[in-house]
């Protein structure tokens with residue numbers, strides 16, 4: 001028995017790391033407001049919180065969409081959630097792609113054209129897949145499976161019997177006293193599951209000029225956004241490989257010491273969002289490109305999910321490797337960074353591989369495709 005087993009899909013919030021788990025129930029206060037406004041309102045609420053109260057929830061990618069932030073009726077901390085090991089049996093499902101794969105490839109080609117002919121240097125283009133779920137999902141079991149992926153596991157009940165679930169490898173920002181940490185990821189390869197192939201891919205990823213550029217843009221942007229709040233800020237000169245169950249990424253852990261007055265974890269998260277790991281550079285041009293080329297609403301995907309306490313400490317993960325569950329079905333999301341040197345085919349394959357995290361946790365495979373890791377990757381191994 002773990003505290004995740006008490007998860008209430010109508011009002012619960014779960015956030016688990018390799019160190020500990022947080023479970024909340026009910027909502028004493030639901031904060032109204034849209035993305036940009038929500039963190040400011042949340043600051044007022046944070047300031048009014050009792051010492052033993054916290055704020056939890058999710059903020060969407062787009063500032064104009066409503067956030068879901070609540071002060072729960074109660075919360076509990078517990079030990080890390082043990083992962084459920086072994087591959088779940090998978091059943092074929094018929095997906096509804098949005099956009100269809102060939103349109104996604106066209107969008108990447110169009111983005112590459114813009115990168116060559118405007119100030120745009122990077123844009124993250126995403127796709128979504130809707131799948132039917134004939135049986136109700138047992139969320140505690142799903143979250144255990146997602147722990148296997150590594151990183152931050154979350155379940156966030158949303159209005160309308162929906163639940164946002166995921167296993168994100170990416171820390172947007174955490175604050176613990178005066179210590180601030182961000183751990184951006186960008187630049188990816190799917191894992192093959194074969195240690196020798198994975199070692200080769202990791203070496204190739206570390207060496208890839210295209211991926212190093214894609215990554216460096218994110219690190220520079222985050223360091224610039226954090227600098228005004230810090231009296232000390234540092235990042236290693238080279239990225240490291242971060243692995244999940246299905247992917248490997250370039251990652252850089254940025255750490256800083258906050259100056260007074262220390263902003264809350266939520267304010268820091270709002271100052272960083274949207275990073276070029278989910279949007280692009282420059283931000284405005286990338287946002288406009290996403291609006292024009294993606295053709296669907298990201299909703300909570302590529303936003304942030306996490307918690308903040310009354311002292312301002314907290315953790316916010318980037319909402320990726322996630323799905324929105326609704327009665328009868330799920331909608332999964334994945335995106336990939338496009339820079340000069342990207343190709344439509346490789347970005348499509350990368351998003352396929354990223355989708356596999358959630359698909360395999362849900363025990364599903366897209367009809368006509370192999371489950372899990374590495375559908376097209378043998379070609380590049």
Ligand SMILES: C=C(O[C@H]1C=CC=C(C(=O)O)[C@@H]1O)C(=O)O
Nearest residue numbers: 185187188277320334335336337
């Ligand atoms: C946008 C996603 O991943 C981000 C995080 C890691 C690597 C990424 C990349 O290589 O493109 C993305 O920036 C996603 O999983 O949907």
